[in-house]
Amino acid sequence: MKGVRKHPGEPTAGGDLRPVPARSAPRLARGLHPVAWWIWGLALAVAVSRTTNPLLLALVPAVLGAVVSERRSDAPWARGFRYYLWLALTVVALRVLFRCVFTGADAPGDHVLLTLPHVPLPRWYSGVRVGGPVALEAVLSAAVDGLRLACLLCCVGAAGTLANPKRALRVLPGALYELGVAVTVAMSVAPQLVESVQRVARARRLRPDPATGPRAVRAILVPVLEDALERSLRLAAAMDARGYGRAGTATRRDRRTTAALMLLGMLGLCTGAYGLLDASAPPAFGLPALLAGSLLCCAGLALGGRRVRRTAYRPDPWRAPEWSVALGGCLCAGVLVAAARQDPAALNPGLYPLAWPPLPWLPAAAILLAGAAAFAAPPPVRTVPSPGSEAVATRVSGEKAPGDKGSSDTASGGKAPSSEVPADRAPTHGKSPRKAPAALDPAPVSKPAALASPAPATPEDPT
Amino acid sequence: MIRFDQVSVRYADAAAPVLRDVDLHIEEGELCLVVGRTGVGKSTLLGAVNGLVPHFTGGTLxxxxxxxxxxxxxxxxxxxxxxxxVVGQDPAAGFVTDTVEEELAYTMEQLAIPADVMRKRVEETLDLLGLADLRHRPLAGLSGGQQQRVAIGSVLTAHPRVLVLDEPTSALDPTAAEEVLATVTRLVHDLGVTVLLAEHRLERVVQYADRIVHLTGDGGVTSGDPATVFRTADVAPPVVDLGRLAGWDPLPLSVRDARRAARPLRERLAGQPVPPARPERPPTGSGGGPLLSARGVVVRHGQTVAVREANLDLYAGEVTALMGRNGSGKSSLLWALHGAGPRQAGTVRVAPRTEDAPGAAQQAARRGLFGGRRNRGPRGAVALVPQTPADLLHLETVAAELAQADRESGTAAGHARGILDRLAPGIEGATHPRDLSEGRRLALVLAVQLAAAPSVVLLDEPTRGLDYPAKQALTGIVNALAAQGRTVVISTHDVEFAAAAADRVAVMAEGEIVADGPTAQIIVSSPAFAPQPAKILAPLAFLTVDQVKRALAQLAGAR
Known part of the structure; x- marks a missing residue:
């Protein structure tokens, strides 16, 4: 109050504004732009597709795992990486298993591991052999092939885990806006449908003698579908009233040009992808076709975007971290593509003769460099401190001095205040697995009571 | 601001136009209340304002x-x-995104408003509607009143000049309704927004209205000053009914104005005995014992306790109103009493009906252990009409539903039809249940549920969406059920309805029954729950306008 009375609005330090050195405050938590994560993931996938060196391949899941565990948020989709890992393992195992069962022609110097009983097949099916000697070389080549496929899966899985899918939908170009809306609406309608089914199934039990069998299905399905239809009509009316689909500036000719551009662009993209992924394809199919295709697509999307006119609320910024993550991924892809051309023997070592593969240092360094995304990206917004990040969290809170309120205020004005959500969610949802024993606790007590109650509940004794 | 010039609206295959030659002019900054019976075209009138009629609904304008x-x-x-x-009847059905903040921004995104302006407006709107604490919450987890405020906020961010609200408070408890209406009046007074509002629960909104648009039912519209229009309108809140009865001029619209005008009436009625609000109860049939007796009922949904050791006895011929704010456990208690819902502890005993075979109870108990029908009394002894009655209907015609009900409850064909004709005569058998009005659909579900001759009838929020005449009809139905020696429980937010329809009121809070007693005692003593006539005539204990009418008739007769 005193300061205000003295002279309101006057800066205390006269005229000169001295920069106050920021105390080593932790970086603000925010989600990285989803597109940056996708570029990073897909670039790594391109890199993986260039090599069959098991050492390099083994490096990739390690790097992905490190980045994912360091930079994923605690949203539902962010817990999906382990399923991709399981899927990848299954792919490798299946690949090896099939190679063992369906043994191919073996070279003279193969090291035979074991011999399975041979199953004779009809003559016209002679291309395939079931059973017989299983060679170490065959198993190894299957494992490496499987590993490459597994690494591709993990790259896509890591991008899906790290990028917020709802935000990713929002950066869709205007031309694809309807698609994004359809997905968003579908995501919110699914739980409503479940709730509707539960409600109707419960209401059905109110009839004195509820129908069973196919009639029961009908009795649930008809009200649920009617409900869903009514709801979607109301949603459509509400969206219409709120300006969804307002006319942009596109004309009929624009629309046709858009379609043509998109078709050609897609064609180019497909050819380009084929050329890039298959090293034996003519070089003109690769990068040039891809570039031409993406240019055409971009033009088509830009033109198509004129159909709708809208803006995005709180758009994700694209700043230095985004650049470094995306460029790190691209650099890695570039190095491996170049290396595959320069030194094919190191990136695709042969199995004859059987030897420990070499570790080419430049590609390995490039893959590790892509792993630097774990530090280049800002820390994710976490509503509940995950067990892994507890050390980080305590360190962060330890660093924050009591006078450091300004920075924490801006943090809460930013993306999602980390303390607010759990506080009001906690009482309604049994939030963490740690609570589970407490939730289970009353069950043994209440169960006998529930079992005991029906007997007196039925009117055995007339009152 | 809004101008209707000779507007007529006709839907395809409708016999008569919904609106006919409507001329209407609504000034800027007015709060305009649209009143009329169900089905006279209130929603059509509102929809025509932003072009949903006929662009979206079809029909010819x-x-x-x-x-x-x-x-x-x-x-x-x-x-x-x-x-x-525009905010529709069910705000949740209009949500496109899934958190409060994104929902507030949605309209602006469609209007291509720059990102920095959007950010500022979202913050302003969060404060204006008191939603700041909820900004990151998922929409599905909000209460009804909060959802309604978010829906209003989500259209306000576009800074519209006109706000159209279709029954904004019909599904809300009195407190949440106050919240929403306070918001709306604030918008009118502070921001000069023109508000067009349709509502059944007139007693909540009439006092705020600057103009009434009354749909007469034949497609015509009368519009004007509230005190003038309500002289003749076919729907009116109790305060207006009382004013008309007493011949006050100008017609008071708020309890405050009515109380000032009511002094002579209070003096006249002072020494007069208060006639009973409800018909006398018939002598109880089954020896005076309760038809249903619940002891220590506990219902838990996950961690939350919905009903906490509730005790309740229901007697023959009695109508009980179950009141309390949203989420206080009314529905859970009714479902637990019926037996179809979960019940973690406690007992519910149902007295056997005369027509039950002596062995019926034991049989039910045995099937309970092995047949998955635990919790249930003798077949159909307790009937429950859920909040969304349509969930029970799945056949194409009314006749098919009734026949199905007869088969299920093992009664002769035509039994359910007979009940329906007594409840709501004149419903065609070939009609699709979805095409019935809210009140008639309720009657159909009641008929279906009553076919098994239950002794206990539980109604979960039957009054939402009903207009005054439909509520009166429901009161008549409930009286008839009670007169047959059944006991009826109605969960409701509607104080005026409870005052006219219930002998007894039980108030729930946090899963406990906190008050239970005769209607007059419970609701007159509470400032929030007292019906309008009670507030106007206090300290006299009149609950309904009907009572006042009878007391005045007695006075006239005595003279």
Missing amino acids: AGRVTVDGRDTAHHPPRELADVVG
């Missing part, structure tokens, strides 16, 4: 509707989104 100078014939709803904000 003759004449011209202009909003802020824009003709709805040339502007579909989406092109009017920056002028008219």
Whole structure:
């Protein structure tokens, strides 16, 4: 109050504004732009597709795992990486298993591991052999092939885990806006449908003698579908009233040009992808076709975007971290593509003769460099401190001095205040697995009571 | 601001137009209340304002509707989104995104408002509607009142000149309704927004209205000053009914004005005995014992305790109103009493009916252990009509539903039809249940549920969406059920309805029954729950206008 009375609005330090050195405050938590994560993931996938060196391949899941565990948020989709890992393992195992069962022609110097009983097949099916000697070389080549496929899966899985899918939908170009809306609406309608089914199934039990069998299905399905239809009509009316689909500036000719551009662009993209992924394809199919295709697509999307006119609320910024993550991924892809051309023997070592593969240092360094995304990206917004990040969290809170309120205020004005959500969610949802024993606790007590109650509940004794 | 010029609306295969030659002019900054019986075209009138009628609903609109100078014939709803904000009956059905903040921004995104302006407006709207604490919450987890405020906020961010609200408080408890209406009046007074509002629960909103648009039912519209229009309107809140009865002029619209005008009436009625609000109860049939007796009922949903050791006895011929704010456990208690819902502890005993075979109870108990029918009394002894009665209906025609009900409850064909004809005569058998009005659909479900001759009838919020005449009809139905020696429990937020229909009121809070006693005692003593006539005539204990009418008739007769 005193300061205000003295002279309101006057800066205390006269005229000169001295920069106050920021105390080593932790970086603000925010989600990285989803597109940056996708570029990073897909670039790594391109890199993986260039090599069959098991050492390099083994490096990739390690790097992905490190980045994912360091930079994923605690949203539902962010817990999906382990399923991709399981899927990848299954792919490798299946690949090896099939190679063992369906043994191919073996070279003279193969090291035979074991011999399975041979199953004779009809003559016209002679291309395939079931059973017989299983060679170490065959198993190894299957494992490496499987590993490459597994690494591709993990790259896509890591991008899906790290990028917020709802935000990713929002950066869709205007031309694809309807698609994004359809997905968003579908995501919110699914739980409503479940709730509707539960409600109707419960209401059905109110009839004195509820129908069973196919009639029961009908009795649930008809009200649920009617409900869903009514709801979607109301949603459509509400969206219409709120300006969804307002006319942009596109004309009929624009629309046709858009379609043509998109078709050609897609064609180019497909050819380009084929050329890039298959090293034996003519070089003109690769990068040039891809570039031409993406240019055409971009033009088509830009033109198509004129159909709708809208803006995005709180758009994700694209700043230095985004650049470094995306460029790190691209650099890695570039190095491996170049290396595959320069030194094919190191990136695709042969199995004859059987030897420990070499570790080419430049590609390995490039893959590790892509792993630097774990530090280049800002820390994710976490509503509940995950067990892994507890050390980080305590360190962060330890660093924050009591006078450091300004920075924490801006943090809460930013993306999602980390303390607010759990506080009001906690009482309604049994939030963490740690609570589970407490939730289970009353069950043994209440169960006998529930079992005991029906007997007196039925009117055995007339009152 | 809004101008209707000779507007007629006719839907395909309708016999008569819904609106006929409507001329209407609504000034800027008015709070305009649209009243009328169910099905007279209130929603059509509201929909015509932003072009949803006929662009979205179909039908033919003759004449011209202009909003802020824009003709709805040339502007579909989406092109009017920056002028008219519309909030539908069920706000949750109109949500496109899934968190509060994104929902507030949605309309602005569609209008291509720059990101920095959007950010500022979202913050302003969060404060204006008191939603700041909820900004990151998922929409599905909000209470009804909060959802309604978010829905209003989500159209307000576009800074519309006109706000159209279709029954904003019909599903809300009195407190949440107050919240929403306070918001709406604030918008009118502080921001000068023109508000067009349709509502059944007139007693909540009439006092705030600057103008009443009354749909007469034949397609016509009368509009004017509230005190003038309500002299003749076919729907009116109790305060207006009382004013008309007493011949007050000008007609008071708020309890405060009515109380001032009511002094002579209070003096006249002072020494008069208060006639009973409800018909005398018939002598109880089954020896005076309760038909249903619940002891220590506990219902838990996950961690939350919905009903906490509730005790309740229901007697023959008695109508009980179950009141309390949203989420206080009314529905859970009713479902637990019926037996179809979960019940973790406690007992519910149902007295056997005369027509039950002596062995029926034991049989039910045995099937309970092995047949998955635990918790249930003898077949159909307790009937429950859920909050969304349509969930029980799945056949194409009314006749098929009734026949099905007869089969299920093992009664002779035509039994359920007979019940329906007594409840709501004149429903065609070939009608699709979805095409019935809210009140008639309720009657159909009641008939289906009553076919098994239950002794206990539980109604979960039957009054939402019903207008005054429909509520009166429901009161009649409930009286008839009670007169047959059944006991009826009605969960409701509607104090005026409870005052006229219930002998007894039980109030729930946090899963416990906190008050239980005769209607007059419970609701007159509470300032929030007292019906309008009680507030106006206090300290006299009149609950309904009907009581006042009878007391005046007695006075006249005595003279």
